[in-house]
Amino acid sequence: MYSGVFALLWGLGAFLYGINIMSEKTERAFGNRLKIILGKTARGKYSSVITGTAVTAFLQSSSAVTVLLVSLVESGAVSLFQSVGIIMGSNIGTTVTSLLIAFDFSAFAPFFIASGAFVKLFAKKETFSCMGDVFFGFGLLFLGMEAMSGAFSSVKDNPVFLNMIISASGKIGGILSGILMTVIIQSSSAAVGILQGLAAEGLVSLDNAVYIVLGQNIGTVITVLLASVGRSVKAKQIGRLHLLFNIIGCLFFIPLCALLPVGEWLSRLGNPSMAVSVFHIVFNVVNTVILFPFYDRFVREKEERF
Numbered sequence: 049m050y051s052g053v054f055a056l057l058w059g060l061g062a063f064l065y066g067i068n069i070m071s072e073k074t075e076r077a078f079g080n081r082l083k084i085i086l087g088k089t090a091r092g093k094y095s096s097v098i099t100g101t102a103v104t105a106f107l108q109s110s111s112a113v114t115v116l117l118v119s120l121v122e123s124g125a126v127s128l129f130q131s132v133g134i135i136m137g138s139n140i141g142t143t144v145t146s147l148l149i150a151f152d153f154s155a156f157a158p159f160f161i162a163s164g165a166f167v168k169l170f171a172k173k174e175t176f177s178c179m180g181d182v183f184f185g186f187g188l189l190f191l192g193m194e195a196m197s198g199a200f201s202s203v204k205d206n207p208v209f210l211n212m213i214i215s216a217s218g219k220i221g222g223i224l225s226g227i228l229m230t231v232i233i234q235s236s237s238a239a240v241g242i243l244q245g246l247a248a249e250g251l252v253s254l255d256n257a258v259y260i261v262l263g264q265n266i267g268t269v270i271t272v273l274l275a276s277v278g279r280s281v282k283a284k285q286i287g288r289l290h291l292l293f294n295i296i297g298c299l300f301f302i303p304l305c306a307l308l309p310v311g312e313w314l315s316r317l318g319n320p321s322m323a324v325s326v327f328h329i330v331f332n333v334v335n336t337v338i339l340f341p342f343y344d345r346f347v348r349e350k351e352e353r354f
Contacts, residue, residue: 055198056196056199056200058195059193059195059199060192062188063242064192065188065192066191067145067185067235067238069182070108070186070189071109073178073185074108075107075112076174077174077182078175083116083120085103086099086125086130086134090126091130093340093343097134097136097140097336099133099137100133100134100138100141101137101138102141103141106141108145109142114290117135117138117286118287121282121285121286128285132343132347139332140332140336142237142268143332145240146325146328146329149193149241149244149321150319150324150325152321153190154191154193156187156190157190160184160186160187161183161191162187163183164185164186165180196242200245200246200249200251218256218259219302221259222256222257222258222262223260223262223266224263225260225263226239226259227263227264227266228263229242229260230268240261240264240325243324244320244324244325247324253311254311254323254324255311257323258301258310259305261327261331262297262301262305263298265294265328265331266295269294289346293335293339294335296335297331297334297335301334314327
């Protein structure tokens, strides 16, 4: 039992560190360029959504993008009009990590770690050095995921562990556990990845997983809200908009998941990890499609209020 717990902790640590180093080093290598891209390419509604999606997929973190957006809006480099679309796009872009996990690149983890370390050691320029760290983090992410999957398999018969899983079941329990998990970990990508591991081992049913994913999408906004504390009114608007978008999406999907056999449909994919990823993608894409017609209204309401 204890070996399984230690394996779970080591896997979680490696997974979180992998995501963190990928996001941090990518932003360090391309941070100034990303700021220019956000400010220059996100001119219209559609381009703002596309830019938000692309930059978030590149950084592997919606929190990193929205925290960056807070500083850009505060400085006036990005307008509130642009930020609405970028936030919508960031929700879609963050789903890329779950898709990569579903395809299971764990067999290539040693290659990414070795190549990343090699580039890091011999790189002369900081940009290449940071990219070495990104490759290293990518490999570490999948190594940690593999360790967690093995740990879930070894502790799944433990009564204490099973009781924790059972307590997180149901609509409300699933949403609350998803929020709590993401707030503690401070990464929706990592939280969804853990859920994929639990689903793959049969510890969480797909019927419950959909509600946990809804909660995780609300929990991810906490980082942005914390980043906006003590800052300007414009900066706080970003966190509020992000929270509003995800809550609206959650309220739309709860009755759908309750009335329709969503879990059964997802199970037909035959891969629980992929099923969780697909639902995560569908939720964020559909939510953006629903909210997009109200784009101008979100901007107008915020400007009138503040």
